[in-house]
Amino acid sequence: MKYSFASLLRNAFSYHENWQSAWRSPEPKREYDAIIVGGGGHGLATAYYMAKEHGMRNIAVIEKGWLGGGNTGRNTTIIRSNYLRDNSAQIYEHALKLYEGLSQELNYNIMFSQRGVLNLAHNQHDLRELSRRVNAIRLNGVDSEFLNPQQTKAFCPILNVSPNSRYPVLGASLQRRGGTARHDAVAWGYARGANNLGVDIIQNCEVTGIRQSDGRVEGVETSRGFIGAKKVGVVVSGHASVLADMAGFRMPIESHPLQALVSEPIKPMHDTVVMSNAVHVYVSQSDKGELVIGAGIDGYCGYSQRGSFPIVEEQINALVELFPIVSRLRMMRQWGGTVDVCPDASPIIGKTPVKHLYFNCGWGTGGFKATPGSGWAFAHTIAQDEPHELNAPYTLERFNSGYLIDEHGAAAVAH
Amino acid sequence: MLLIECPYCGPRDETDFKCGGEAHITRPEKPADADDQSWGDYLFMRTNSMGTHYEMWCHSHGCRRWFNVCRDTLSNKIHAVYKMGEPPPRVDDPTRSRSQ
Numbered sequence: 260m261k262y263s264f265a266s267l268l269r270n271a272f273s274y275h276e277n278w279q280s281a282w283r284s285p286e287p288k289r290e291y292d293a294i295i296v297g298g299g300g301h302g303l304a305t306a307y308y309m310a311k312e313h314g315m316r317n318i319a320v321i322e323k324g325w326l327g328g329g330n331t332g333r334n335t336t337i338i339r340s341n342y343l344r345d346n347s348a349q350i351y352e353h354a355l356k357l358y359e360g361l362s363q364e365l366n367y368n369i370m371f372s373q374r375g376v377l378n379l380a381h382n383q384h385d386l387r388e389l390s391r392r393v394n395a396i397r398l399n400g401v402d403s404e405f406l407n408p409q410q411t412k413a414f415c416p417i418l419n420v421s422p423n424s425r426y427p428v429l430g431a432s433l434q435r436r437g438g439t440a441r442h443d444a445v446a447w448g449y450a451r452g453a454n455n456l457g458v459d460i461i462q463n464c465e466v467t468g469i470r471q472s473d474g475r476v477e478g479v480e481t482s483r484g485f486i487g488a489k490k491v492g493v494v495v496s497g498h499a500s501v502l503a504d505m506a507g508f509r510m511p512i513e514s515h516p517l518q519a520l521v522s523e524p525i526k527p528m529h530d531t532v533v534m535s536n537a538v539h540v541y542v543s544q545s546d547k548g549e550l551v552i553g554a555g556i557d558g559y560c561g562y563s564q565r566g567s568f569p570i571v572e573e574q575i576n577a578l579v580e581l582f583p584i585v586s587r588l589r590m591m592r593q594w595g596g597t598v599d600v601c602p603d604a605s606p607i608i609g610k611t612p613v614k615h616l617y618f619n620c621g622w623g624t625g626g627f628k629a630t631p632g633s634g635w636a637f638a639h640t641i642a643q644d645e646p647h648e649l650n651a652p653y654t655l656e657r658f659n660s661g662y663l664i665d666e667h668g669a670a671a672v673a674h
Numbered sequence: 675m676l677l678i679e680c681p682y683c684g685p686r687d688e689t690d691f692k693c694g695g696e697a698h699i700t701r702p703e704k705p706a707d708a709d710d711q712s713w714g715d716y717l718f719m720r721t722n723s724m725g726t727h728y729e730m731w732c733h734s735h736g737c738r739r740w741f742n743v744c745r746d747t748l749s750n751k752i753h754a755v756y757k758m759g760e761p762p763p764r765v766d767d768p769t770r771s772r773s774q
């Protein structure tokens with residue numbers, strides 16, 4: 260069913276009791292042309308573009324829990340494409356362009372709001388690095404501006420730009436096309452779109468093994484039995500090493516807890532996104548009125564899906580210093596996800612030592628913004644058995660060849 | 675907040691320490707002979723266990739000495755703390771152990 264004003268009106272007459280579910284819940288078939296492991300945004304987007312752009316129909320997405328229950332539904336939803344490296348600029352900008360038309364394309368409101376994203380500089384080094392980035396980003400055709408402290412204050416009036424502050428604001432970069440989107444809606448929109456193109460979405464089904472013979476993949480062992488597949492794409496974020504272990508190879512990834520919190524809802528007071536990499540705090544206000552506040556990762560590996568308290572303390576210290584107005588605001592909820600951190604802070608999207616087994620992982624703390632571009636490129640990689648030009652540099656082999664795509668220095672922790 | 679028992683100072687809060695990542699990774703013995711594959715493995719590949727994990731910690735705000743910790747990465751339970759150079763203790767948790 261197409262969502263429209265007419266369908267809303269029609270359903271109002273039946274007290275909204277007759278809406279169909281947005282996707283089917285089929286029994287798994289015995290075999291598929293391709294299986295995507297992981298029903299987060301990236302996995303669902305991959306299945307959608309495989310069906311839509313590459314005409315594949317016999318596909319399943321297999322998710323151990325519920326759709327978007329991993330990092331997709333736990334992130335602070337910041338979207339931007341102002342990355343330093345050429346390779347990064349291309350894939351993140353492709354994602355941002357797809358986001359700009361996504362609600363229309365999917366006929367599903369993902370609440371994409373291009374409210375601008377500010378990145379703050381707190382010292383001379385930050386300032387130089389930021390200016391360099393602004394210029395590099397513009398050379399790649401991506402919008403990016405430099406703001407001085409007065410302009411920053413004008414753009415975000417609640418920000419403390421006093422020179423006496425513990426974290427003085429010496430300037431900021433601004434990407435006006437950046438912003439936020441509703442994370443669940445991105446997963447659900449892609450799920451509904453994929454379902455309409457014939458993709459089977461199978462929830463509550465955990466992959467426990469990857470069956471192969473002669474170095475080529477044959478299917479996946481799951482909590483609901485063996486499911487055969489000619490091709491398997493694995494997109495499980497924090498669990499990438501666990502799945503790689505099942506397939507018999509290693510990954511250059513470490514999984515860390517990353518947490519966020521939201522405040523009680525208040526009246527609109529913050530209509531942009533502010534990020535400060537140096538002090539690890541990222542703030543936007545949701546449509547419900549809550550402040551959504553991201554933190555840094557825990558300094559050790561963990562799959563616990565909960566962050567440690569010292570990190571919360573640091574995050575809140577930085578928050579009240581930058582935004583004194585919120586000092587008496589109460590926090591409502593706090594949660595954590597498990598993020599897949601790569602040594603160069605760039606993803607791995609491509610082939611593996613096992614034939615017809617593909618991995619897409621390593622997005623770490625900042626993959627939500629890449630969801631459409633990642634799905635687009637990974638769909639091409641699986642369908643054509645060949646990477647798309649957008650993801651060709653993002654191989655697993657780069658950790659042997661030394662062709663790293665170093666975003667760490669540039670972005671510290673990127674959300 | 676983890677409570678970590680420094681083998682030299684006793685139990686301290688996690689904020690006293692810095693985690694140095696996976697333990698027992700050995701540098702290629704003859705660096706000049708090592709190929710790209712072995713350098714890549716040494717520098718970047720990690721076990722990243724879900725469950726029993728062996729890692730290095732430094733008591734950076736205390737005695738500043740390094741030691742090893744065996745910790746469960748799902749529950750955060752610390753199974754053992756042992757000194758550098760000592761063999762990793764075996765942990766009887768077959769359902770969760772992937773490393774070593």
Ligand SMILES: Cc1cc2nc3c(=O)[nH]c(=O)nc-3n(C[C@H](O)[C@H](O)[C@H](O)COP(=O)(O)OP(=O)(O)OC[C@H]3O[C@@H](n4cnc5c(N)ncnc54)[C@H](O)[C@@H]3O)c2cc1C
Pocket residue numbers: 296297298299300301302321322323324325326327328329330331332333334335336337338464465466467494495496497498517518519553594595596597598622623624625626627628629674
């Ligand atoms: C607190 C926090 C804040 C963040 N903030 C931002 C931000 O502001 N901007 C940004 O761009 N990014 C942000 N990120 C990162 C972003 O959330 C992720 O990079 C992105 O959502 C990853 O999407 P995904 O679809 O690859 O993974 P996920 O959404 O995690 O999906 C992977 C799925 O695989 C499933 N799975 C795992 N193992 C198995 C198995 N064995 N069998 C079957 N299924 C399995 C999981 O259940 C999960 O649903 C943040 C992350 C966190 C945790």
Ligand SMILES: [Zn+2]
Pocket residue numbers: 680681682683684733736737738739
């Ligand atoms: Zn000590």
